[in-house]
Amino acid sequence: MLRCPLVSLRALEKSDLDFLYQLENDPVIWGVSDTLAPVSRYMLRRYLDHAAADWHEVRQLRLVICATEDERPIGTLDFFNYDPLHQRAGVGITILATERRQGFALAALELVLDYAYHTLRLHQLYCTVSARNTASLRLFRAAGFRRVGVRRDWLRTPTSWDDAVEFQRVLTAPASPEAAFEEKAKQ
Numbered sequence: 001m002l003r004c005p006l007v008s009l010r011a012l013e014k015s016d017l018d019f020l021y022q023l024e025n026d027p028v029i030w031g032v033s034d035t036l037a038p039v040s041r042y043m044l045r046r047y048l049d050h051a052a053a054d055w056h057e058v059r060q061l062r063l064v065i066c067a068t069e070d071e072r073p074i075g076t077l078d079f080f081n082y083d084p085l086h087q088r089a090g091v092g093i094t095i096l097a098t099e100r101r102q103g104f105a106l107a108a109l110e111l112v113l114d115y116a117y118h119t120l121r122l123h124q125l126y127c128t129v130s131a132r133n134t135a136s137l138r139l140f141r142a143a144g145f146r147r148v149g150v151r152r153d154w155l156r157t158p159t160s161w162d163d164a165v166e167f168q169r170v171l172t173a174p175a176s177p178e179a180a181f182e183e184k185a186k187q
Contacts, residue, residue, distance in 0.1 A: 002063075002115055006107040009063040009077060009115075012051040016064060019073045020044050022096070029094055055120070056084065065095070065108045074099040077108050079120070087123035089116075093139070100135070109143040117171040124170045130155050131163040145169040 002009040012020075023029075024039040055061050059082035065075040075095035082089040091112075093105045116122045127145065129136045141147075145167035154164035 002111050003068060004107055004111050006068055007074075007104050007111065008066045008068050008071065009108060009111060010066060012048060012062055012064055014045075014048050016073060017041065017044055017048060019064075020048070020076075023076065023094060026097060028097065055079075055082065059083075059089075061120075063112070065093075065104060067099070067104065074104055075108070077112055079116070079125075087121060089120070089122055089125060091116075091125045091127050093136075105139050106142055109139065113143070113169070113171060117173065122171055124168060126166065126168045128154075128164045128166055131165050137165060140167045140169075143169070 021039070021041055021044055024035070024044065029035075050058075051062065059080070061079040061082075063077045064073050065077055066072060067074050075093060078092045078094075079089040080092065091109070093109060095105050113125075116125060125145075127140060128151075129140060131137075131150070146169065147165055148168045149166040151164040151166065153161035155162040
């Protein structure tokens with residue numbers, strides 16, 4: 001388990017069924033998760049039965065974000081499209097609507113960067129964010145991700161099309177606290 005003062009990250013458990021059902025069936029996030037329909041408890045139960053599959057085999061990993069104060073699940077952090085040759089993966093974060101804007105997503109993302117570098121042995125992470133999703137744009141910039149491009153009219157919305165902003169973070173060994181402070185000051 002990974003832990004910091006605000007959040008902890010842990011593996012999925014079968015007991016997460018109700019939490020995942022609530023999270024996955026929030027229509028507000030369907031647009032960013034390429035989903036158009038509710039997910040059944042049956043399908044989530046099957047997913048949980050296979051959630052412990054090997055990272056190298058399934059090329060994805062989902063961690064549950066829990067509030068450190070009481071260990072309640074508040075979101076998920078996903079690594080997806082793992083490419084072992086180029087040592088990169090996509091990253092995505094979903095936080096329950098009731099738990100947003102409290103710093104949980106940034107704490108989880110910062111916590112997982114060292115894990116991605118040292119344990120998963122990744123060289124870089126990337127993500128795609130809707131140009132209208134100002135909260136996620138701020139989140140990934142705050143976590144040191146760099147904007148590397150824009151895909152025009154990439155994401156379908158109920159009424160139009162959104163641009164997709166592409167972000168990338170090349171991972172490096174953690175620097176001294178002084179160097180990390182100086183790097184953050186440059187951003």
